[in-house]
Amino acid sequence: MLKIVWSALLVLPTLLHAGDRYHVVFSKNLDTVSVEACYDGAPPEYLYRSDEAEPFVDYLLANGQPFDPPHRYGRMRVPELPVNSCLKWQVDLGRAAEALSHRLALSAGDSYLSNGNLWFWRDDKRRNIQIDVELPPGAALSAPWQQLPQDPDSDGTFLSFRPAATPASWTSRIAVGTFRVREIPVADSHLRLAVIGEVSEQQQQRFAQWIGETAVSVGAVYGKFPQPEAQVLVVPVGPQREVVPWAHVIRGGGPAVEFFVDETLDLSSLREDWTATHEFSHLLLPAVSSADRWLSEGLASYYQSVLRARDGRLSEREAWQKLHGGFQRGQAATRDGVDLAAATRGGWGNVMRVYWSGAAMMLKADTQLRMRSSGRQSLDSALANLQACCFDPGRSWSARELFAELDRLTGYHVFSNLYREHVPDENFPDVGPVYDYLGLVAETGMVSLDHRAPGSRIRTSIMRLEEQLQYD
Ligand SMILES: [Zn+2]
Structure with a gap:
């Protein structure tokens, strides 16, 4: 009984707090967008807005009064306002698309595609926002936001959305036009x-x-x-x-x-x-800090070959050949005196090193998990468990945190050990021992498969679409 009372009390504040309402209206030929943002309670102190948006703002009003906000580093200061105030602004998408030539906005046919921070300005407090969009007849909107159920009698010109509670500094892309979603x-x-x-x-x-x-x-x-x-x-x-x-x-x-x-x-x-x-x-991982791009890019680079073997676009050998080619490019791009953490901070010159070091670590993790668990676990199953527990859309993880979580979920120390071994290392991860175990023979740069190797079945199962294999 006590429990029920408590849960009712916990629900109450969310019911009282209806959230902010954004009312977005596109002009008939879609080249301007006006936004009225009405805040539930105290208005935000700052709104995230691109530094380049300013010349394309037709007007900006706080409770009907024009204001000229101080603006720096991608956000503008909102004047002190009473609770439940509204801001209103209008942005000229047509002029922005012409002037910004693809950077923040572009036009294609009769459609406009823009970064959210050109006109959809929000604060960084993960406020609960509902966005009501009015479109001219025949137009459509593409946004990353969750669409709310529509009135069955609606003609499609009035849509409601709820954006995921992600940091306001994260980019989004919003398209409006006569395309079909x-x-x-x-x-x-x-x-x-x-x-x-x-x-x-x-x-x-x-x-x-x-x-x-x-x-x-x-x-x-x-x-x-x-x-x-x-x-x-x-x-x-x-x-x-x-x-x-x-x-x-x-x-x-x-x-x-x-x-x-x-x-x-x-x-x-x-x-x-x-x-x-x-x-x-x-998307198999939540957001990972850009300082640890070797993890997100390594995982995607690993699966880009593995999945094409599993869906039949590559043979098993071709997929291993692609991975091997990547490891060779990563090795060739590895310079003395630069560890993986520094290479990841070092920009585009290090792409091959960063991507393929991460991919080599994923191969090692996948192989070790399958080997130690006798095939009951794999990188796939570790990611499935991670998805089930930890996919808060607004959270960005460091690789260290994510690896600790993967270790907790798998019950091994596979990931943290790989982190300790390779992130501070100036050398490209040595895949020799894992090649020997799996039966990957790469003499002359061409990969051949040794079916007598101890991990030969693991090698095959990595590239095959099937339920978790049992090895013993
Ligand atoms: Zn990528």
């Missing part, structure tokens, strides 16, 4: 794909197929897609030397992946490319 179901999750720009219906279907297949392949790591929903943006960029010249994961307001794609290519070229598998594999 396609729902792609992946087990119990769904992806919301928007193709921004003028692309034929047939090519859009190819993109949807490609994204769906890749998400299913990544979801097979532990039987479900790592996030209940995700925003996916595909931005065509014309003929390029690479299929996907640029892509990244974004986590502000909810998980998202943005791809800049050569839209002239057919489905088989999209399938052959590794980028989408790499990007979606990032």
Whole structure:
């Protein structure tokens, strides 16, 4: 009885606290957006806003009065205001897209794609926000935010969202235009794909197929897609030397992946490319501090080959060859006197070293977990347990914290030991012993497989889609 009273008391404050309401209205031709933000209780002290947004702000009002806020380092100071005050502002997306040439905003066909901090300004206190969006007829919105149930009679011009409580400094991408947002179901999750720009219906279907297949392949790591929903943006960029010249994961307001794609290519070229598998594999981990990029990039670089073997795009040997090629590039980029932690801080010149050192550590972790648990555990099962316990969308982890958690979940010290061994090391991780155990023979740079090696079955099972194998 006492318990029930307590839980009722705990619920009460959230009921009284309705949260902030943002009312967002796009103009008829979508080139301006006006926002009215009404705060529940005390208004925020600061709003995160890009330093470059200022010239495109048509007006900015606090309770109806214009104000000119001091603005530095990506945030603006809000004047002292009574409780439950409202701010109102309008941003010219059209001018911003013209002037900022792709950095913060771009236009493609009749669509605009912009960084959230160009016009969706929020504070860093993880406030509970509901966003109500009014669109002109025929227009659609793509955002990372969770969409709230819609009135069944609605014509789609009025939508409500709730952004995930992530730090306000994390970027997001928001698109508005006459594109169609396609729902792609992946087990119990769904992806919301928007193709921004003028692309034929047939090519859009190819993109949807490609994204769906890749998400299913990544979801097979532990039987479900790592996030209940995700925003996916595909931005065509014309003929390029690479299929996907640029892509990244974004986590502000909810998980998202943005791809800049050569839209002239057919489905088989999209399938052959590794980028989408790499990007979606990032979502197998929560956000990791950029100082420990070797972990997030290492995991994605490992799975980009492993998953393509599991879904049949590569043979087992080809996948090991790809990993081996990466390790060789990482080794060649490793310089004396620079440990992995310093290389990770050192910028783009260290990409190969950083990515493939992390991938080599993932291979070692996966092999050791499978070996010690006689196949009951693996990197896959460790990540599944991590997803079940620790996917707060607003938290960023250091590698040390994440490895400690993975050790706790697996009951071994595999991860912390790898951290101690390799992060302060000036050498590329030595994969020789793990190669010998798994039966990977790489003489002349070409990998061959030794089926008599003690870990030969582990080697095969890493690259095969099946339930956890038992080895004894
Ligand atoms: Zn990456």
